[in-house]
Amino acid sequence: MRLASLPGLSMAVIKRGNLVWTQVHGVVNAGTGAAVRTDTLFEAASMSKPVFAYGMLQLVERGKLELDRPLVDYYRPSYLPRNPDIDRITARHVLAHTSGLPNWGDExxxxxxxxxxxxxxxFRYSGEGYFWLQLVAEKITGKGLDALMRELLFEPAGMTRSMFAWDxxxxxxxxxxxxxxxxxASHGMRGVMNLILPRATKWGKPVRDWMHEDWLRVAxxxxxxxxxxxxxxxxxxxxLLTTASDYARFVSIVCESPRRASWEITDPLRRAMITKQIAVQQGVPLAWGLGWGLELGAPRLRFAHEGNNEDLFTSYATGDAARGDGLVILTNAGSGFGIVQRITRATTGFDPLSFIANMDPPRDA
Known part of the structure; x- marks a missing residue:
């Protein structure tokens, strides 16, 4: 960590579906020297996507969302251009990154x-698709992203240190x-929280209950x-803000288990999350399911996801669904990815292809 100029790191390991080990190193702020704790919240970055995907599959199971129905039937954002291909995009396309939309565009x-x-x-990795599906979920349920995920996943799973909105x-x-x-100090939400919180008080609506329209209003x-x-x-x-142990609980939910709680998705949908929907590139054993990347070249199928927010936070989570084993690593610097790679190889004995994959690969057309 010292060699990489990585100030802080938090890790968790699950075995046979149970959280068995957590460890933290370093500081949350290199300027103050405040130590990382097991309950310190890290930006999970793109590791947000599998968590959100699980919530969307819960809506599918409740009959509120159809995987293969065009999203425009639910809601079409005004910023999207007119294009017949956009009118055909479904939740399945979004969750598997086959919508064709860019990672991010300019409205x-x-x-x-x-x-x-x-x-x-x-395959084309797309944050835009996930954001559109978030807006669809808000229209369907009448709840903002964080409030919805608290209801669907965080509270029933005991993920008490996970949230999509700062407060x-x-x-x-x-x-x-x-x-x-x-x-x-000025990164993202941290730089504007002192301006946003007074509005939440004035409106009598906690930030974690805001819908997207509330964020646009304050902006x-x-x-x-x-x-x-x-x-x-x-x-x-x-x-997503979370801890390594909270995210490890989520990884365990995706693994096989003889017993499932009533709020969890049923086994057919859980297996669909980690079943190949599309190859990242033809002829390469790296694919995507519904929310998760799939390492098909491992001794047993591994599901995984990385995260990087503006080279300020890097993260990684992986699980062996059949054995119920998993690893979660959260770091607070862009330099953390080299550390993540070494820990993953040492812990799992496997060298993931996703570490070197181009997430917007060349196409034959």
Whole structure:
């Protein structure tokens, strides 16, 4: 960690579906020297996506969302350009990254949001698709992202240290992100929380209960002369705050188990999460399920996901579904990925292809 200029790290290991080991190292802020604790919150970055995908499959099981119904039947955001391929995108396409949408586009430049191919044809990693599905879920349920995921997953699973939206109560527990070994105090939500919290008090609506329209409203108040950045706030693709032990609980839920709680998705949908929907590249044993990347070249199938928020936080989680084993690593610097790779190889004995994969690979058309 010292060699990598990585200030802080939190890890958890599950065996046979049970959390058996947690460990923390380093500091949450290189400037103050405050130590990482087991309950310190890290930005999970793109590891948000499998968590959100699980919630969407819960909605599928409850009959509120259809995997193969076009999302425009539920809600079509005004910023999306007119394109018949967009009108065919479904929740399945979004969760498997086959929508053709870019990772991120600019709502003020419709050409940047055009799909690269007809949905379902190829793999193309897309945060845009997940954000659109988040808006669909809000329209279906009438609840904001964090409130919905608290109801569906966090509270029943005992993930008491997981949230998609920042709030005043947990602000002191959130690790700073680091660049070049130095804490970045103005990153993301941390830089605007002192402006947002008074609005929540004035409105009588806690931040964690806000819907996307509330975030747009506060953005308009804070910067009336600038178009709001719609993905700046709570975001299904990347704003999850969590601990290693909380995320390990989620990994265990995705693994096989002889008993499932009534709130969990049934085995057919759980298996669908970790069943190949699309190859990342043809002829390579790396694929995508519904929310998870799949390492098909391992001795047994491994599901996994990485995360990186602006090179300030890096993270990784992987599980062996058949054995119920798993590993979660959260770090508070972009330099953490080299450490993540070494820990993963040493712990699992496997060298994941996702560590070197191009997530927007060349296509034959």
């Amino acid at each position: 003020n430049k419709p050409e940047t949001l055009q799909p690269a191919f007809s949905p379902g044809r190829y 005043e109560e947990h602000l002191p527990d959130i690790s700073f992100g680091h660049r070049g070994g130095k804490a970045v 308009a108040e804070l910067q009336p002369d600038a178009p709001p950045v719609r993905v700046r706030f709570q975001n299904a693709a990347g704003s």
